[in-house]
Amino acid sequence: MRITDNMRLFNVGRNLSQLSTRQAAASDQASSGLKVRKPSDDPVAAAKLARISAALEQASAFRETIHSTQSDAASAEGALSESIDLFARARELAIQGANGSLNAENRAVLARETASLRAQLLSLANSKGASGYLFSGNKTQTAAFDGTGTYQGDSGTRDIEVAPGVVVSVAIAGEEAFAGIPGGVNVFDELANLESALLTNNGTLISASLGGLDAARAQLTESRSRAGIVQNRLDMADNSLAQGELGLTKQQSSLADVDAFEAVSELSQVGTTLEQAISVARNILNTSLLRF
Amino acid sequence: MAGLTDILRTARDALAAQSYGLTVTGQNVANVNTEGYVRRRALLQPQPLGNQDFGTVQIKGLQRLSDQYTEQRHYAALGLSASASESDRLLGQLEGVFELTSGTGIGQALGQLFSSFSRLTADPSDLSVRAQILQQADNFASTLNSAAATLSSFKAELPAEAKAITQEVSGLTSDLAKLNAQITNAENSGHDAADLKDERDRQILKLSTLVDIRTFTNNKGLLVIQGAGTTLVEGEVARKLDIGLASNGTLQVLSVNSSGATADVSRFLTGGRLAAIRDLHDVHATELMDRLDTFAFDVASEINSVHASGYNLDGGSGVVLFDVAAGPASAARNLRLDSTIQGQPRMVAAAALSPATPGDGGNALALAQLADSRFAAGGTRTPAEAYGDLIADVGTRKARASQDATMRESMTAQVYTMRESASGVNLDEEMISLTKFQRAFEAASRVLNTADELLERLINTLGR
Numbered sequence: 028m029r030i031t032d033n034m035r036l037f038n039v040g041r042n043l044s045q046l047s048t049r050q051a052a053a054s055d056q057a058s059s060g061l062k063v064r065k066p067s068d069d070p071v072a073a074a075k076l077a078r079i080s081a082a083l084e085q086a087s088a089f090r091e092t093i094h095s096t097q098s099d100a101a102s103a104e105g106a107l108s109e110s111i112d113l114f115a116r117a118r119e120l121a122i123q124g125a126n127g128s129l130n131a132e133n134r135a136v137l138a139r140e141t142a143s144l145r146a147q148l149l150s151l152a153n154s155k156g157a158s159g160y161l162f163s164g165n166k167t168q169t170a171a172f173d174g175t176g177t178y179q180g181d182s183g184t185r186d187i188e189v190a191p192g193v194v195v196s197v198a199i200a201g202e203e204a205f206a207g208i209p210g211g212v213n214v215f216d217e218l219a220n221l222e223s224a225l226l227t228n229n230g231t232l233i234s235a236s237l238g239g240l241d242a243a244r245a246q247l248t249e250s251r252s253r254a255g256i257v258q259n260r261l262d263m264a265d266n267s268l269a270q271g272e273l274g275l276t277k278q279q280s281s282l283a284d285v286d287a288f289e290a291v292s293e294l295s296q297v298g299t300t301l302e303q304a305i306s307v308a309r310n311i312l313n314t315s316l317l318r319f
Numbered sequence: 320m321a322g323l324t325d326i327l328r329t330a331r332d333a334l335a336a337q338s339y340g341l342t343v344t345g346q347n348v349a350n351v352n353t354e355g356y357v358r359r360r361a362l363l364q365p366q367p368l369g370n371q372d373f374g375t376v377q378i379k380g381l382q383r384l385s386d387q388y389t390e391q392r393h394y395a396a397l398g399l400s401a402s403a404s405e406s407d408r409l410l411g412q413l414e415g416v417f418e419l420t421s422g423t424g425i426g427q428a429l430g431q432l433f434s435s436f437s438r439l440t441a442d443p444s445d446l447s448v449r450a451q452i453l454q455q456a457d458n459f460a461s462t463l464n465s466a467a468a469t470l471s472s473f474k475a476e477l478p479a480e481a482k483a484i485t486q487e488v489s490g491l492t493s494d495l496a497k498l499n500a501q502i503t504n505a506e507n508s509g510h511d512a513a514d515l516k517d518e519r520d521r522q523i524l525k526l527s528t529l530v531d532i533r534t535f536t537n538n539k540g541l542l543v544i545q546g547a548g549t550t551l552v553e554g555e556v557a558r559k560l561d562i563g564l565a566s567n568g569t570l571q572v573l574s575v576n577s578s579g580a581t582a583d584v585s586r587f588l589t590g591g592r593l594a595a596i597r598d599l600h601d602v603h604a605t606e607l608m609d610r611l612d613t614f615a616f617d618v619a620s621e622i623n624s625v626h627a628s629g630y631n632l633d634g635g636s637g638v639v640l641f642d643v644a645a646g647p648a649s650a651a652r653n654l655r656l657d658s659t660i661q662g663q664p665r666m667v668a669a670a671a672l673s674p675a676t677p678g679d680g681g682n683a684l685a686l687a688q689l690a691d692s693r694f695a696a697g698g699t700r701t702p703a704e705a706y707g708d709l710i711a712d713v714g715t716r717k718a719r720a721s722q723d724a725t726m727r728e729s730m731t732a733q734v735y736t737m738r739e740s741a742s743g744v745n746l747d748e749e750m751i752s753l754t755k756f757q758r759a760f761e762a763a764s765r766v767l768n769t770a771d772e773l774l775e776r777l778i779n780t781l782g783r
Contacts, residue, residue, distance in 0.1 A: 031743030066714025081703030088434030158442035165678035
């Protein structure tokens with residue numbers, strides 16, 4: 028093949044320009060730290076990255092929802108615990124009141140304390156959290172119980188999503204915990220029973236109220252343990268989301284980020300090749316009959 | 320029997336021939352860097368003197384060392400390469416809309432919208448989260464709007480670019496027709512048309528980057544240039560190209576003859592920048608726009624139907640969240656937050672049950688769960704997957720165009736090398752022929768000298 032001067036120049040120019048392109052790409056990667064910036068850099072990785080960033084956004088929304096729900100769940104559990112303590116005190120009062128040596132006046136004092144316990148219980152059942160009344164079901168703007176201890180809320184259990192497709196009911200409905208619907212006891216009525224038994228000064232009735240008080244306490248304890256389970260589930264979900272976020276971030280980084288060593292070694296390799304190409308070019312272009 | 324004067328004549332012709340050779344060599348050296356210059360060779364042939372069996376040398380003329388087959392391949396390779404790199408450039412512009420770090424952020428906006436639905440489940444009556452939902456929905460709509468607007472203005476500029484190219488083609492074809500006429504004239508009057516032919520080759524090369532061309536000489540000896548399947552130049556007659564838009568919105572390439580009649584030649588166009596622009600307009604931009612519209616329509620109408628099935632904070636039935644037409648056509652361009660719900664966070668239908676209660680977030684949950692529901696792309700992909708597919712599609716198109724451009728470029732380089740090998744100037748060769756002609760010139764001078772000495776001897780010694 029005939030080689031002309033322009034062919035030499037053309038080939039040298041072409042090789043140098045290809046190397047310069049490679050060098051620009053390598054220095055771009057090394058300085059930005061990213062190997063996928065445009066979809067065409069790696070179409071498959073780009074699609075994955077789009078899905079990963081959607082999943083990360085979703086996970087952070089789930090976690091935020093969990094965090095804002097956790098405080099209400101903790102408040103609900105606290106209110107239930109305090110209610111249980113109230114019933115421990117009510118039981119003491121009942122046992123004390125059932126003592127045959129007490130007269131009507133002594134029992135009236137106990138009845139007043141019982142009434143105040145009932146008022147405390149009512150305010151606990153009407154506790155408010157960040158999103159409104161804790162025990163009103165979905166009627167978060169309505170107090171759960173009126174003065175007579177009648178449930179005003181509904182049976183709604185607030186559902187939140189804690190992982191794709193995993194839904195947790197976070198609200199403890201007051202109708203179960205306090206009103207005993209269905210099949211339980213109304214905890215306010217049990218305290219009212221004790222109070223009226225104390226007021227009527229009837230030892231037998233006072234003793235009889237003990238059973239109801241224990242049932243109420245058991246019912247509240249069961250609700251509290253359910254609230255505890257909800258909190259556990261939220262904690263666990265939060266942890267696994269945090270783990271998942273970590274995994275997603277790692278995956279994102281392995282898809283999009285440049286391996287620093289690789290990038291720097293490619294950069295220096297291209298640099299060396301470029302220098303070699305230039306010195307080869309100098310030699311090739313120097314050979315000519317004109318130099319004889 | 321040759322006379323002494325015959326030797327003088329031979330020496331004279333030899334001097335003329337060798338200096339002609341030197342001139343041609345000089346011309347080659349002078350044009351070593353001239354674009355499109357085809358090296359020449361001096362053609363010399365022996366010339367008998369009268370009917371005698373000896374003779375002299377005659378200058379027959381120039382030979383342009385160009386190989387028609389290589390030239391054809393060069394045109395084809397240049398056309399394909401120009402088309403591929405134009406596609407690459409234009410798709411690079413298109414890709415900018417979907418860039419991961421600096422693009423319009425459609426995926427991100429959609430993710431944030433779903434997130435705000437999810438946040439509402441924690442406290443469905445929270446007005447600030449409800450307002451956030453409206454804001455995110457508006458943001459999602461406007462990112463789609465701006466992506467669609469960029470795509471469509473990109474597409475709208477293409478016919479003008481195509482038009483500019485057809486004007487360039489038309490200019491070149493009329494230049495080429497004139498050159499053909501000049502070459503015919505020069506050759507008819509016995510002149511060397513090598514320079515005009517070089518010029519013609521340069522123009523044809525230029526033309527080959529604009530449309531796919533093919534050249535041949537017809538039976539009347541006229542050079543015919545065909546481009547986009549139609550005859551652009553035949554001898555001294557040129558045709559023009561023009562651009563039109565078909566009723567279905569596709570780009571039409573029209574050939575215009577001298578009487579102004581047009582014919583649609585779009586389907587024959589296969590190379591050159593014009594083909595790249597046509598493909599971008601009719602295929603890539605149109606398909607990506609359709610995909611974006613379908614994506615916008617799928618997401619907006621699914622969110623609408625779930626949202627409308629819920630109940631708002633005041634107990635009323637849900638309305639649609641987005642204002643979207645009944646079909647995907649122009650959905651991305653025209654997507655808006657519905658005017659009824661705009662600025663009305665209480666109208667966000669978070670509740671699933673009627674009568675609505677402030678803590679009922681059932682519908683907000685259903686909306687948030689759409690993020691993982693496969694309703695897009697004919698019920699096969701989640702919205703994030705559908706958007707990822709769109710990104711991959713854009714990326715694949717651009718990556719393929721880049722690969723194609725690189726491959727075509729190296730093919731062109733190969734053909735260029737072949738062409739150079741046949742027609743380019745090698746200075747070493749020219750140095751050698753310079754020496755060759757110089758030595759021959761010196762030898763011819765010596766012949767002249769010898770003849771002169773012989774004549775001197777005759778005249779001064781014998782004739783005295």
